[in-house]
Amino acid sequence: RLFAWIMTDLKLYFLDDPSIHGYNNVTRTMQDIDEETPWPEEPIEFVTLWCRAMNWSCAEWKFMLRDYPQPMFHVTSMHMFGLICGAEQVAPKRARRDVVVEVGAPFEDVTIQRGMTSLKFYHDFDWELDYLCYAFGPCWEPVMAQYNLSFEKILAPSKDPSPPLPFWDKMRLLFHGRLTIIAKQFTILLHASLDPYNTTEEMELTWNNCGIVWANAKIMFKGDLQVWVRTASRYDDCRLIHLPNLKLTFKLNWICNGNPNDHHSVMPCAPDKLPEYSSNQVHDSFRAFRSQNLNISCSFETKQSANGELPKLDLYGSTLRWFESLKLILSGVTRPTRRGPVFNNVRPRKKQLSRHYKKAHLQMSMHSFQVCYWMSHALHRGFQLNGGRISYSSEHMLALNPIDDGLIHRPRADWSILYMNCELNDAEIWLRSVTNSDKNDSSSESIPNITRDICRDYFLSVAKVSYGREAMVNIDDRRHKESPTHKLVVYDLKGAWTKNNRDIAFGLFDSFWKSQKLKSNLSTEALKGIRKEVSKSQSVDSTASSTTALSKNKPHQQTSQSISMLQKLVSEADHKPVVFSDDLSTQSTEQQMKGLKACQDNDVAHYNWFISLVNSQVLLKGCETSGYVILSAAKAEIFQRVHRPVWRDSAVVSKTTWVGSLECMQYYATVNDRQQTTEMAKICLLYTSPSPRDRQK
Numbered sequence: 001r002l003f004a005w006i007m008t009d010l011k012l013y014f015l016d017d018p019s020i021h022g023y024n025n026v027t028r029t030m031q032d033i034d035e036e037t038p039w040p041e042e043p044i045e046f047v048t049l050w051c052r053a054m055n056w057s058c059a060e061w062k063f064m065l066r067d068y069p070q071p072m073f074h075v076t077s078m079h080m081f082g083l084i085c086g087a088e089q090v091a092p093k094r095a096r097r098d099v100v101v102e103v104g105a106p107f108e109d110v111t112i113q114r115g116m117t118s119l120k121f122y123h124d125f126d127w128e129l130d131y132l133c134y135a136f137g138p139c140w141e142p143v144m145a146q147y148n149l150s151f152e153k154i155l156a157p158s159k160d161p162s163p164p165l166p167f168w169d170k171m172r173l174l175f176h177g178r179l180t181i182i183a184k185q186f187t188i189l190l191h192a193s194l195d196p197y198n199t200t201e202e203m204e205l206t207w208n209n210c211g212i213v214w215a216n217a218k219i220m221f222k223g224d225l226q227v228w229v230r231t232a233s234r235y236d237d238c239r240l241i242h243l244p245n246l247k248l249t250f251k252l253n254w255i256c257n258g259n260p261n262d263h264h265s266v267m268p269c270a271p272d273k274l275p276e277y278s279s280n281q282v283h284d285s286f287r288a289f290r291s292q293n294l295n296i297s298c299s300f301e302t303k304q305s306a307n308g309e310l311p312k313l314d315l316y317g318s319t320l321r322w323f324e325s326l327k328l329i330l331s332g333v334t335r336p337t338r339r340g341p342v343f344n345n346v347r348p349r350k351k352q353l354s355r356h357y358k359k360a361h362l363q364m365s366m367h368s369f370q371v372c373y374w375m376s377h378a379l380h381r382g383f384q385l386n387g388g389r390i391s392y393s394s395e396h397m398l399a400l401n402p403i404d405d406g407l408i409h410r411p412r413a414d415w416s417i418l419y420m421n422c423e424l425n426d427a428e429i430w431l432r433s434v435t436n437s438d439k440n441d442s443s444s445e446s447i448p449n450i451t452r453d454i455c456r457d458y459f460l461s462v463a464k465v466s467y468g469r470e471a472m473v474n475i476d477d478r479r480h481k482e483s484p485t486h487k488l489v490v491y492d493l494k495g496a497w498t499k500n501n502r503d504i505a506f507g508l509f510d511s512f513w514k515s516q517k518l519k520s521n522l523s524t525e526a527l528k529g530i531r532k533e534v535s536k537s538q539s540v541d542s543t544a545s546s547t548t549a550l551s552k553n554k555p556h557q558q559t560s561q562s563i564s565m566l567q568k569l570v571s572e573a574d575h576k577p578v579v580f581s582d583d584l585s586t587q588s589t590e591q592q593m594k595g596l597k598a599c600q601d602n603d604v605a606h607y608n609w610f611i612s613l614v615n616s617q618v619l620l621k622g623c624e625t626s627g628y629v630i631l632s633a634a635k636a637e638i639f640q641r642v643h644r645p646v647w648r649d650s651a652v653v654s655k656t657t658w659v660g661s662l663e664c665m666q667y668y669a670t671v672n673d674r675q676q677t678t679e680m681a682k683i684c685l686l687y688t689s690p691s692p693r694d695r696q697k
Contacts (some may be wrong), residue, residue, distance in 0.1 A: 001066060003147060007262070009059035020051045020083070030085050033122045034176040036216050037261045044264065045385035048088035066142050068196050070189070072140070076135040082125035089264075091115030097159055097270040116160060116268040123177040132183045137191025139198075155397045160268040162285045166351055169291055172254070173263050181212040186223075192231075192326045200231040202521075204328060208369040217252040224305075229319055238319060242312045245305040253295040255358060258288030265289075267588050293358035300364040313367040317376055317515065355413055357398045364392040372432075381433050381507045381570060384456060388426030395419055420469040429460040431504040457500045464490035483609035484639070493616035608656070609640035634664035 021027055026049055029041055056079070063073035096113045103110060157164065165173070186207040193201040210223035225248075227241035254260040266289045267273070274283050284290065302311050339345050367389055373381035395418040400411035430455055468487045613636040621628035643655040 002150060004062075004064040006062040006064065007058050007060070009057075011055075011057045013055040015053040015055070017053065020053065022622045023049065026051045028086075030087065030122045031296060033083070033085070033124050033178070034216070034621070037176065037263060038259065040264050045090040046087050047090050047115065047117075047453045048086060051083065051085040054080070054082060054084050054125075055086070064414045065140060066196075068140075070191075070199050071133070072135055074135075075129055075131065077130035078127065078132075080127045081127055082123065084125075086119055087122070088115075088119045089117045091117045092267065094270065094275075095268050095272045097272070097318075106541040110559065116158065116270065118174060118268075119305050120174050120176065120263070123179065125173070125177075125179050127179065127181045129181070130185075131187075132181070132185070133187040133189065135189035135191070135202075137189075137193075137196075139194050139196040140190055142335065142337050143196070149338060158268060159269050160270060160285055161274070161283055162269070163282070163291065165286055165346075166356075168294075168351075168356075169286070169289070172260070172291075173266060173286075173289065176216065176263075178216075179212075179214040181210075181214075181551070183207070183212070186210045186212070190326070192322070197304075200230060200232040204228040204230055209336075217254065219250045219252075221248040222246070229322065231322060233318070238316070240314055240319065242309070243302055244307075244309040244311065245301075245303050247301045247303075249297075249301075249380060251297040251299075253297070254291040254297060255293045256289060256291050260289070260291065262290060271297070291356070294356050295359045295361070297361040298363065300362075300366075302366045304367050311366055313369070313371045315373045316372070316549050317374075317511070339355050351369055355398070355400060359418075360396045360398070362392070362394050362396070364390070366390050374432075375508060375511050381504050381511070382431075383459070383504075383508070384430045384432055386428045386430070387424055390422070390423045390424045393419075394421070409488075417469060420467070422465075423466045424465040425463070427462050427465065430456040431459045431501055432456045433500070433504050442697040457498065457504070458496050459501055459505075460493070462490055462494075465490050482607060484607040485613075488610070488611045489614065490616065491614045492617075493613055495617075496619040496620045496621070498619075577682075603644045603655075604641045605644050606642055607639055609638070611638040612636070630668040630670075632666050633662050636663070637661050 019025060027044075029051055037050060056076070058078050061073070061075040061078065062071045064420055095116045097116060098111050099114050101110045101112060188205040188206070190203040191198070191201065192203055204227070206226045206228065207221065208224040208226070210221065212222075213220045225241065225243040225246045226239060229238045229240060231238075234655075249432075258265070266286055269283065269285045293639075336349075340345075342363065366387075369387045369390065371385040371387075372382065373384075397416050397418055399414050399416065401414055402411050403409040434454055466487075466489045470483070613633065615632075615634060616636060617630055617632035619628055619630050637660065639659045641657045641659065643657065645652045646655045647653075
């Protein structure tokens with residue numbers, strides 16, 4: 001079985017009415033549904049023209065592939081109703097091909113003409129359902145390729161000699177109208193495994209109380225979005241993202257030689273009736289309608305919900321590593337299915353939609369949000385970010401650059417940033433940890449059931465952060481030379497560095513560093529030596545002499561030692577710290593003088609970073625005294641300058657410098673009562689007075 005279409009308790013009605021019947025009524029309905037398409041001035045003749053009102057209900061609908069346990073498409077309690085029109089234009093002389101019908105003896109063969117125009121559908125549907133689930137992953141792509149090859153035997157490709165249209169242009173040509181979906185639950189499952197029978201490694205995107213509008217070149221989602229991780233570990237059923245009252249909009253701008261909505265002017269051509277101008281170039285009947293590229297615009301907006309829920313992101317160290325494996329699987333190249341001269345299929349590979357983009361515009365607006373990160377399931381250390389309104393806008397461009405290394409590659413996809421702007425208001429960062437009595441308690445089996453005493457310590461807060469980035473321009477232009485690529489301005493920065501903050505921050509950094517080092521030690525590079533030793537031991541002839549047999553035991557001994565070393569690294573990853581040091585004692589005075597000679601500021605190529613801190617202050621509290629020190633500055637500026645490459649020791653090395661300045665820097669010291677033992681309860685930062693402009697307002 002290649003696929004199965006299962007429908008339970010199906011009821012389908014097609015209704016006709018004089019108000020929607022007849023040439024004038026149907027064409028008027030078609031123009032109302034597809035109002036963005038220009039209607040030709042001359043009247044259009046049709047060989048097929050009809051309009052019906054459709055009512056369709058079903059208790060359950062499944063679409064299964066082979067014997068896979070996970071349905072690709074699953075719907076329950078659905079009801080669809082609306083109008084649907086079908087229209088096929090009269091084929092002109094150029095779009096008619098001759099077909100020989102073999103009648104058989106004693107009759108002669110008959111030649112008839114068949115039209116090459118397509119049947120187009122115009123629809124205006126409303127779809128109500130309780131549950132809608134769509135599942136897909138790279139593990140199913142070979143089956144989908146086999147499905148497409150089998151379906152071509154039922155619906156043969158067009159006889160038009162033009163290059164085949166990609167599926168997105170076919171949908172633009174054949175389907176027109178609007179589809180509105182009201183679903184109590186809409187779920188998208190992304191398989192994170194290469195095994196199609198695996199149902200435990202999945203990423204679930206669920207919309208609750210969702211409304212979807214799919215119109216011409218526009219798709220809009222509105223509802224509550226939740227992202228879950230389904231994995232066979234204690235992180236199962238871990239909710240990563242919760243976005244209440246979300247509005248997600250995609251706008252598509254198809255770049256064509258003609259009007260992307262003018263599908264009435266598209267007319268196929270018979271192979272024996274090509275125009276004369278096609279003799280010296282590749283014929284393409286869809287040249288004006290075929291999309292060259294796609295510009296996509298994505299808008300992401302959240303508003304305050306009635307129950308007061310905030311957008312929230314929960315992260316763990318293991319879920320981040322799980323995302324890396326998911327990225328590798330989703331970004332893999334699809335293996336060819338029944339392609340090549342052996343299968344008589346030498347057609348060029350179809351272009352992917354991800355490589356069809358030209359520009360992508362992203363826009364995000366959130367009224368508030370919260371981010372929580374924990375090192376592991378035990379919740380020993382982490383941090384929490386509480387943010388106010390955040391706005392983000394950027395535009396990216398895709399370029400396909402060829403790879404010239406003597407091998408056959410597809411062009412490399414390189415995304416570049418045209419501009420990027422981001423602004424964040426009223427953000428706070430709190431460091432979180434469990435109490436000393438609960439640090440050794442890790443008996444909890446699931447994340448939602450953890451009820452521990454979690455303390456949080458104030459770490460950082462900002463009133464406003466604005467970031468801007470511009471595209472790289474010619475560095476030889478003097479006007480753009482002093483204009484930095486990255487601009488970061490922070491207003492009213494307040495931070496606290498205490499003993500607890502130090503322990504938590506260093507613990508987070510140390511765990512990250514150890515995980516990266518352990519990942520490097522357990523990578524394929526570390527196992528190459530073991531593979532070589534095993535291959536050498538297997539290549540020794542069993543009929544060798546006794547001396548050969550003695551030397552044969554040595555690789556096995558080395559292999560066991562290597563495996564024991566790896567097991568030791570894994571066992572020591574959680575409790576034994578790894579210490580690294582850079583010994584600079586051997587550096588001579590002559591080498592230091594070379595570094596001084598390289599410090600020149602007259603070879604600046606451009607300014608890369610500009611960081612400005614307005615009214616910033618940092619609190620420093622030690623563990624020996626009860627007081628603390630406040631360091632403040634009215635204005636601080638930091639520049640990162642990129643210099644021209646420097647020739648040193650027969651090699652070209654890069655060169656960057658950091659330049660900073662402080663204005664109105666002040667120190668404040670306080671001494672508290674020694675009986676106060678709480679660390680942050682009595683700590684107060686300086687009051688930041690408003691600017692003169694704010695005073696006038």
